Amino acid sequence: MANFNTHLSVALGVGSLAAVVAVNGGLADVAQSPWYIAVGAMGGMLPDIDSDHSRLAKRLFMGLASCCAGMAWFALERSLNQQALLMTVLAVLWGIRYLALYLFQKVTVHRGVFHSVLAGIFFALLLVCIQHYMLEASKAEAWLSGVFLLLGFLVHLCLDELYSVDLANGRIKKSFGTALKVYGYQNIPGSVLLLCLVAGLLTVAPSPASFYKAFRLVDWASAADIGSQFSRVLQGRL
Numbered sequence: 001m002a003n004f005n006t007h008l009s010v011a012l013g014v015g016s017l018a019a020v021v022a023v024n025g026g027l028a029d030v031a032q033s034p035w036y037i038a039v040g041a042m043g044g045m046l047p048d049i050d051s052d053h054s055r056l057a058k059r060l061f062m063g064l065a066s067c068c069a070g071m072a073w074f075a076l077e078r079s080l081n082q083q084a085l086l087m088t089v090l091a092v093l094w095g096i097r098y099l100a101l102y103l104f105q106k107v108t109v110h111r112g113v114f115h116s117v118l119a120g121i122f123f124a125l126l127l128v129c130i131q132h133y134m135l136e137a138s139k140a141e142a143w144l145s146g147v148f149l150l151l152g153f154l155v156h157l158c159l160d161e162l163y164s165v166d167l168a169n170g171r172i173k174k175s176f177g178t179a180l181k182v183y184g185y186q187n188i189p190g191s192v193l194l195l196c197l198v199a200g201l202l203t204v205a206p207s208p209a210s211f212y213k214a215f216r217l218v219d220w221a222s223a224a225d226i227g228s229q230f231s232r233v234l235q236g237r238l
Contacts, residue, residue, distance in 0.1 A: 010159055011044025011152045012037065018151055025218035027144055036148045039127070043152025046123055047160075050105070050114045057101065065096035113184030113191050115160075120153035122194055125201035132206045143211035157181075 018040060019033040028036060049057045072092045076085055113119060124146035132142035161180040183191040 007044050007048070007156055007159060008041060011041045011155055014155050015040025015044075015148060015152055018148060022144065027140075027214055027218060032141070036145065039145050040148040040152035040155075043120070043123070043149035044156045046149075046153055047115045047119070047156045057105070061101040061104070062097055065093045065100075068096055069093040113187050113194050115157065116181050116183045116191070117154070117157070118183040118191060118194055118198065120150050120157070122198050122201065123153065124150040125198060125205055128205050129201060138210070139206040139208070140211040140214055142206060143208050 015037040019028065019036045022028040022036065023030055023033055049060065069089045069092045073085065073089050076088060080088060127149050128142045128146040131137040131145050132139060137145070157180040183194070185191075
């Protein structure tokens with residue numbers, strides 16, 4: 001399979017091209033493009049979250065631990081004394097960063113349920129809900145972020161599948177078919193649970209109507225004409 005740097009580079013490249021198309025099509029502003037590129041890159045890393053040596057998993061759980069510790073501080077600062085509050089916050093921080101990460105790595109298998117299209121849809125919907133309800137983004141912006149994350153996620157799966165084919169020796173490796181799959185075939189209970197979570201997120205996600213309307217109004221022929229856009233930029237500089 002592809003290594004970390006390859007996944008990151010390809011995800012950044014595809015995300016950048018998609019951001020240019022989104023800006024040209026009026027789906028996003030130029031100022032928003034770095035966010036969407038970063039989201040696409042994050043999506044390109046997420047399928048390897050279940051790897052025992054995944055740097056992304058460690059960073060993700062560190063971020064989650066910091067957020068939960070901060071929420072615990074604000075929720076308990078009036079009901080606990082200073083020492084008890086500090087001990088509780090540290091317990092939440094270290095518990096999620098190390099204990100929760102350890103348990104997560106024990107119950108997950110690399111290229112399992114999280115290395116599937118279903119998982120990509122789950123993470124995309126989760127981001128849509130977080131950005132709209134917690135970060136107060138518009139519905140269209142939240143859904144566009146979800147699309148970029150899913151795009152990066154699918155790029156990762158396709159790239160791993162391509163690496164399963166040895167073109168030099170003309171053979172297919174044993175890993176072929178384990179990267180790009182709809183759901184985790186070897187873990188049906190986990191896939192069913194993930195499907196239930198996706199269904200739950202769909203019920204609470206904001207309406208995609210505004211995003212769909214903007215998507216339909218895009219002139220895709222001109223939006224995807226990236227070459228002419230670069231030509232106009234160069235002519236302007238000259």
